[in-house]
Amino acid sequence: MSTEIVTAGAAHEPTRRELWKFIKNELRPKGRLLTPFNIISGITILVAIVLLTIRFATGLGSVTNLSQEFPWGLWIGFDVLTGVAFAGGGYVLAFMVYVMRMEKYHPILRVTVLNAFLAYVFYAGALLLDLGRPWHVVNPIIGNSFGLSSVLFLVAWHFMLYMLAALLEFAPAAAEWLGLRRLRKILAAMTLGAVVFGVTLSTLHQSGLGALFMMGKDKIHPLWYSEYIPVLFLVSSVFAGLSMVIFEGSISERVFSQRTSESVRKSRGSILVGLARICAATMFLYLFLKILDVTHARNWGYLFSGMGFWWLMEIVFFVAVPMVFFTMSIRRANLGLIRIAAIMALIGIILNRLNLSFFAYRLDAGVPYLPSWMEVEVTLAVIFAEIWVFRWVINRMPVLSDPPAWAKEQDAAAVARA
Amino acid sequence: MDDFHFVDIYASKGIEYLLVIGFLIVLVFAWRYLNRPPQSERG
Numbered sequence: 001m002s003t004e005i006v007t008a009g010a011a012h013e014p015t016r017r018e019l020w021k022f023i024k025n026e027l028r029p030k031g032r033l034l035t036p037f038n039i040i041s042g043i044t045i046l047v048a049i050v051l052l053t054i055r056f057a058t059g060l061g062s063v064t065n066l067s068q069e070f071p072w073g074l075w076i077g078f079d080v081l082t083g084v085a086f087a088g089g090g091y092v093l094a095f096m097v098y099v100m101r102m103e104k105y106h107p108i109l110r111v112t113v114l115n116a117f118l119a120y121v122f123y124a125g126a127l128l129l130d131l132g133r134p135w136h137v138v139n140p141i142i143g144n145s146f147g148l149s150s151v152l153f154l155v156a157w158h159f160m161l162y163m164l165a166a167l168l169e170f171a172p173a174a175a176e177w178l179g180l181r182r183l184r185k186i187l188a189a190m191t192l193g194a195v196v197f198g199v200t201l202s203t204l205h206q207s208g209l210g211a212l213f214m215m216g217k218d219k220i221h222p223l224w225y226s227e228y229i230p231v232l233f234l235v236s237s238v239f240a241g242l243s244m245v246i247f248e249g250s251i252s253e254r255v256f257s258q259r260t261s262e263s264v265r266k267s268r269g270s271i272l273v274g275l276a277r278i279c280a281a282t283m284f285l286y287l288f289l290k291i292l293d294v295t296h297a298r299n300w301g302y303l304f305s306g307m308g309f310w311w312l313m314e315i316v317f318f319v320a321v322p323m324v325f326f327t328m329s330i331r332r333a334n335l336g337l338i339r340i341a342a343i344m345a346l347i348g349i350i351l352n353r354l355n356l357s358f359f360a361y362r363l364d365a366g367v368p369y370l371p372s373w374m375e376v377e378v379t380l381a382v383i384f385a386e387i388w389v390f391r392w393v394i395n396r397m398p399v400l401s402d403p404p405a406w407a408k409e410q411d412a413a414a415v416a417r418a
Numbered sequence: 419m420d421d422f423h424f425v426d427i428y429a430s431k432g433i434e435y436l437l438v439i440g441f442l443i444v445l446v447f448a449w450r451y452l453n454r455p456p457q458s459e460r461g
Contacts, residue, residue, distance in 0.1 A: 277452050284448055288441045295433055327448075333456040 014179045022178070030395050041384035048381030051374050052129065060132060063374040069362050070369035075130040077357030078379055081209055082350050083123025085233070088241025090116020090166055091202035092278075098195040107264040108271055110173055110399045111252065112245050114390065117166035122386040124159045129378065151211045158205035165198035176407045177397040185410055206237040213356055221360035223302050223311040226293045229356075235289060239282040240349040242275045243322075246342035256394050261402040273330055276338045279345065280326035287319050307360060314355065318348025 014022065032038075055063045066073045093112045096102040128134045139145045140156040147153045168190055175184035210233030217225055226232065253260065253268065294300060302308050325341035328334070358369045371379075394400060402408075427433045 273456055280452055281448070284445075288437070292434060292437050292441075295437060296431075298428060327452065330452060331454065331457055 013181050019178060026396055041388065044377065044384050045381045045388075048378045051378055055129065056134075060130070063372065063378075065369055065372045065375070067369070069365040069367075070358055072130075072357050072361075073369060074354075074358075074371035074375045074379055075126055077354045078350065079123045079126035079382055080130075081353040081357060083119050083126070084206065084209060085237045085240040085349050085353065086244040086346070087116040087119035087123070088202065088206060088237035089245040090119075090169075090241065091162075091199045092238050092241050093245065094169060094195045095199045098192055099199070102274075104267065104274060105271060107261070107267050108245065108249060110170065111249070111394070113166055113169045114173075114393060114399055115244070115248055116241075117163065117170055118386050118390055120159065120163045120166060122382050122389075124163070126379075126382050127159075151208050151214075154208045155205055155212070158201045158208065162198055162201045162205065165194045165201060168194035169198065172407070173397045173399055173403070176403050179404075181406060181410070184407060188410065188414065202237075203234060207231065207234040209233055216361070219362050220356060221302075221307050221311075221363060222297060222299050223294065223307060224352075224356050224360045226297065228289065228293055232286065232289060232293070235282055235286045236349060236352065239279040239286065239345055242279050242282075243342035243345040243349075246272060246275055246279075246338060247346060250339050250342075252394070252400065255391075256400055259394055260400045263402065264400055269333060269335060272335050272338050273333050276326045276329055276341065279341070280323055280330065283319055283323035283326065283345065287315070287323060290315055290319070307363070310355070310359070314348060314351045318344055318351060322348065 051063050060066055064073055064075070089112050093105055093109055097105050097109050128137060131137060136144075137156070140147050140153050141160065168187065171187045172184050172191065175181075175187055207230035210229035210231075213220060213225070213229050214227065249268070249272070253265075294303075303312060322341040322344040325337050325344070329337035329341065361369075398404065398407075427436075
């Protein structure tokens with residue numbers, strides 16, 4: 001297996017024929033096909049295709065346990081709500097690097113933006129699976145029925161625009177891969193604009209996703225319902241996204257070690273400590289907002305009940321404890337503890353979003369919602385499909401590796417001009 | 419006048435003010451702690 005990133009037109013702008021030949025060559029699989037991961041994920045994806053065919057042919061009820069009482073299940077609670085929170089690292093890191101000029105984090109920016117872009121494509125794309133009439137998804141865009149009074153109008157537009165912004169942010173890497181110098185120059189010049197646009201969109205739709213739950217005041221348990229859900233969603237997306245960056249980085253470090261440049265490898269420790277610091281600070285703010293919210297709504301009485309203990313578990317074990325772990329790990333630059341804290345924080349976010357979607361939703365319904373095996377299977381297939389595309393891109397484009405020399409020269413010239 | 423509850427820490431939102439003040443005080447120490455360089459860098 002080749003360990004070098006091959007780009008088209010190493011010495012010159014490739015001709016159309018050279019480009020086509022290069023792309024055809026790159027489409028071929030690299031490395032062994034029949035690995036345990038490929039076999040398990042391949043079967044999972046194939047089964048999901050069958051299940052989704054049934055779902056689109058006969059309706060949601062044939063594969064899901066959704067009902068009139070529980071319209072939002074695992075596909076919304078995990079794929080969309082949790083997936084978008086996990087993608088928050090993209091906008092946070094882009095803001096830190098391009099706006100705050102925190103160059104230390106530059107080596108991991110591309111992989112984070114790629115992760116965010118793919119998360120939106122796959123997890124927000126999974127929204128289509130859950131829509132009763134998925135072809136209506138274009139209505140807020142084309143104006144058949146804008147739905148201006150709905151939060152979903154904002155979410156629909158923002159998802160679409162953010163995907164474009166993230167694609168623009170990542171596009172220079174694709175242009176470098178294809179050796180398209182002129183296109184890369186144009187795309188690189190557009191990056192800052194795309195970042196500012198993307199950050200603005202993200203702050204609004206991360207909170208907008210929380211705002212969707214404000215209509216469910218009478219249906220959500222008081223410990224989870226809050227008029228400040230949008231703020232809580234926004235703040236939690238910061239540490240959720242950065243915890244995902246830490247978690248994903250730890251896996252990439254092992255799986256793509258041959259693809260990783262020296263600069264990424266050397267700066268990894270210092271980057272992780274920096275990210276842990278931001279996670280600790282935002283989790284501290286989130287914890288405070290949660291306590292303030294319960295106090296403001298005078299919900300302390302609910303804590304001494306089954307759901308109260310469940311809420312306490314979410315807050316103590318998956319917010320307060322990882323916050324302490326992040327804080328402790330900074331002093332000793334304990335990377336192992338940072339990774340443990342990141343995993344705990346991610347579990348906390350999953351719990352929080354699932355609690356809002358169904359565990360703490362319509363407790364009066366009698367029969368609780370639990371996802372069917374088919375919903376779980378499709379969710380796993382979405383995750384595997386994203387990993388396949390992520391791996392394909394990492395193995396080909398300069399994401400973890402250094403960009404080609406001509407791209408560095410372009411950047412240096414742009415800086416000199418500025 | 420009976421509707422006013424100046425002595426009720428909940429009705430006057432006093433508890434919320436106290437929480438915010440407490441948060442800001444803790445934030446000063448937390449900020450200083452978080453911004454200390456790791457031990458390895460301090461030698």
